[in-house]
Amino acid sequence: MLDIKWIRENPQALDEALKKRGADPESAKLLALDEARRQHLTKLQEAQERRNAASKDIGKAMASGDKELAEKLKRRVSLEKAELQLNETKARDIDLELNDALARIPNVPLDDVPVGADENDNVEVRKHGEPKRANWAREHFEIGEALGQMDFERAAKLSGARFTVLSGQLARLERALGQFMLDLHTQEHGYTEVQPPLLVRDDAMFGTGQLPKFSEDLFRAGDDHWLIPTAEVSLTNLVREEILDGEKLPLRFTALTPCFRSEAGSAGRDTRGMLRQHQFYKVELVSITDAESAIDEHERMTACAEAVLKKLDLPFRTMVLCTGDMGFGARKTYDLEVWLPGQNAYREISSCSVCGDFQGRRMNARYRVAGEKQTRFVHTLNGSGTAVGRALIAVLENYQNEDGSVTIPSALKPYMGGLEKIEALED
Template identity: 85%
Template sequence: MLDIKWIRENPQALDEALRKRGANPESQKLLELDEARRQHLTKLQEAQERRNAASKEIGKAMASGDKALAETLKAEVAELKGFVQEGEAEERRHDAALRDALARLPNIPLDDVPEGADESGNVEIRKVGEAGRKNSAREHFEIGEALGLMDFERAAKLSGSRFTVLSGGLARLERALGQFMLDLHTTEHGYTEVQPPLLVRDDAMFGTGQLPKFAEDLFRAGDDHWLIPTAEVSLTNLVREEILDGEKLPLRFTALTPCFRSEAGSAGRDTRGMLRQHQFYKVELVSITDAESSIAEHERMTECAEAVLKKLDLPFRTMVLCTGDMGFGARKTYDLEVWLPGQNAYREISSCSVCGDFQGRRMNARYRAGGDKQTHFVHTLNGSGTAVGRALIAVMENYQNEDGSVTVPDVLRPYMGGLEKIEAVKD
């Protein structure tokens, strides 16, 4: 959430940032809501002050024996009391209207983010490994079905479209990928492993920016909970409504969880295979920092995600997203795109974003630096470290063999009981 004081002082900067994101200007509407609220608060404060003064005057009038004045003052106090009660209700309505308008505003891009309308405006900043189409390279679903270890028809019977049943070696390979990523981030990158709830309340979804604007992208679970679309929600909200010791920042959390997304608006896209699922596993990275450290932490987090792909020896490229392709809460985002020879294309496998104090304000999460009486909103970052299902796809396509088998990457073999190759199920 953006600071209304900043908007008051920089209305043109807000509208310019929204323009870069492909959104309409909002400063005039917000300033009108803010002014109406402030004018009402002034009237309410004046009424409260007059009520308090009149209450004191009643005592003086009674002490001097002026009953007529006392009764007049009592009537005035009663009228002011009613006005204040109604005014407080009106204040809550003004607060709610302004808060709702602010809650729907996206974050302000950093100055070095390239301007662009969509993914065509994204900029490659580095490339690792050789991306080449292998002879007769097949897509992951062709490989998985031929192995007899990836079943979309049975998944559809159970749950409908955009679900998958994995079995045998592929099920173990997916599990191995998740465990490998967790071990890497906790032992080499300094993240603390967390096993968070998969069901969260409205306040948690609001804190990280999924609500109120993106409810259609989520799965509701009863009246009071939502299934998490990413562990970012649970991990970031660990510090909600807290004041942290600035000396203990940054906090770094990681989790391997299922994620649930409705994929609203993706009809007709990636309908074959596992690329776009309603349910998938992901290793999430979250950092909570002070204001001065967040930009450097963004570079560090991206390197941690890249390390996963380097150790798996998967070709990839790192892109900085343009203003029109960034997520709602991000100030800057790096996407890691892994090479899929079956598609002859790079596809996203991780997004690492720095959000500034955008989520900190929504969560009312603050920190106090040593010796400083004033508190500041925390800065938050999140990234995929990485998407496990997409990593499985990348391993299958990059390690496929002409005989239909899939070689297990060296770094995963300890998690696979030493298995070197996944082969077709024998009848």
Template identity: 95%
Template sequence: MLDIKWIRENPQALDEALNKRGADPESAKLLALDEARRQHLTKLQEAQERRNAASKEIGKAMASGDKELAEKLKAEVSELKSFVQDGEAEERRHDAALNDALARIPNVPLDDVPVGADESGNVEVRKHGEPKRANWAKEHFEIGEALGQMDFERAAKLSGSRFTVLSGQLARLERALGQFMLDLHTLEHGYTEVQPPLLVRDDAMFGTGQLPKFTEDLFRAGDDHWLIPTAEVSLTNLVREEILDGEKLPLRFTALTPCFRSEAGSAGRDTRGMLRQHQFYKVELVSITDAESAIDEHERMTACAETVLKKLDLPFRTMVLCTGDMGFGARKTYDLEVWLPGQNAYREISSCSVCGDFQGRRMNARYRVAGEKQTRFVHTLNGSGTAVGRALIAVLENYQNEDGSVTIPSALKPYMGGLEKIEAVED
């Protein structure tokens, strides 16, 4: 959520930022709501001050024997009391209207983010590894089905479309990928492993920006909870409504969890295979920082995610997203796109974003700086370190052999009991 004071002082800057994102200007609407609220608060304050003054005047009138004036003042105090009580309810309505409007405004991009309308405006910043493609290369679902360990038909019987049943060594390979990533981030990159709840309340979803704007992309679980679309929600909200010691920042959390998404906006896209699933595993990275460290932390987090792909020896490229392709809460985002020989294309496998104090305001999460009376809102970052299902896809396609088997990457062999390759299940 953006600071209304900043908007009040920089309305043109807000509208220019929204224009870069391809959104309509909003400053006039927000300032009108803010002005109505401030005018109402002024009236309330004046009424309360007059009520206090009149109450004192009643005592003076009684002391001087002027009962008529005293009664008149009592009537005025009673009227002012009713006005203040009704006005407090009106104040809550003004607050709700302004906060609801602010909650739907996306974050302001950093100045160095390229301006563009969609993914065609994204810019490559570096590339690792050499993409290769044999003329016999197959897509991951062809490989998995031929191995007899990836079943979409049975998954559809259980749950419908966009679900997968993995079995045997493919199930173990997915588990190995998740464990490998967790070990890397905790042992080498300094993240603290967390096992967070998969069900969260409305205020947690609001805190990271999923609500109210993206309700249709979520799965509701009963009246009071939602299934997390990413562990970013649980991990970032660990600090909600807290005041942290600035000297102990940054805090770095990681988690391997199932994630649940309706994929409401992707009808007709990637309908075959595991690329877009309603349920998938992901290793999430979250950092809570002060204002001064956030940009450097963004580069560090992205490097941590890149290390996963480097150790798996998977070709990839790092893209900076343009303004029209960035997420709602991000100020700047790097996407890692892994090479998939079966598709003969790069596809996203990780997205790392710096959010400024956008989520900190929504969560009311602050930190205290030594020597300062005022607290500041924390700055937050999140990234995939990486999407486990998509990493499985990348391994299958990059390590496939012409005979249909799949070689195990060296980094994963300790997690696979020393297994060298996955071969078809015999009937």
């Protein structure tokens, strides 16, 4: 959430930022609500002062024995009290309206983010590895089905479209990928492993920006909970409503969890295979830091995600997203796109974002700087380190052999019991 004080002082900057994102200007509406709130608070304060003064006058009248004046003042206080209650209700309504409007405004992009409309305007930052090309290369779902260990029909019987049943060595390979990523991030990159809840309440979803604007992308679980779309929600909210010691920042968390997404805005996209599922595993990276360290932490987090792909020897490129393709809460985002020979294309496998104090403000998560009286809102970052299902897709397509088998990457062999390759099940 953006600071209304900043908007008050920089209305043109807000509208220019929204224009870069392809959104309509909002400053006039927000400032009108803010002004109404401030005027009403002034009116409320004046009414409270009148009531307090009248209450004191009652005491004086009683002390002087003027009961008639005291009763007259009591009637006035009673009327003012009723009016005050109405004004307090109105003040809460104005606050709710302003806060709801602020909650729907996306974050302001950093100055170095390229301006653009959509993914076609993203900019390549660097590239790693040489894309593999073969005219016999097949897509992951063709490989998995031929191996007899990837079943979409049975998954559809259980749950409908956009679900997969993995079995045998493919199920083990997905598990191996998740464990490999967790070990890398905890042992080499300094992240603390967390096993967080998969069900969270409204305020946690609000804290990271999924609510109120993106409820259709989520799965509701009863009246009080949501299934997490990413462990970012659980991990980032670990510090909600807390005041942290600034000297102990950054905090770095990682988790391997299932994620659940309705894919409401993706009708007709990637309907074949595992690329876009309602349920999938992902290793998430979250950093909680201060204002001064956030940009460097973003570069560090992106490098941690890149290290996963480098150790798996998967060709990829790093893209900086343009203003029109960034997520709601991001100020700047790097996407890692892995090469898929079966599609003959790069596809996203990780997204790493720096969010400034946008989420910290929504969570009321702050930190204290030594020698300063005032606290500051934490700065947050999140990234995929990486999407496990998409890593499985990338391994299948990049390590496929012409005979239909799949070679196990060296980095994963310890997690696969030394297995060299996955071959089709015998009838």
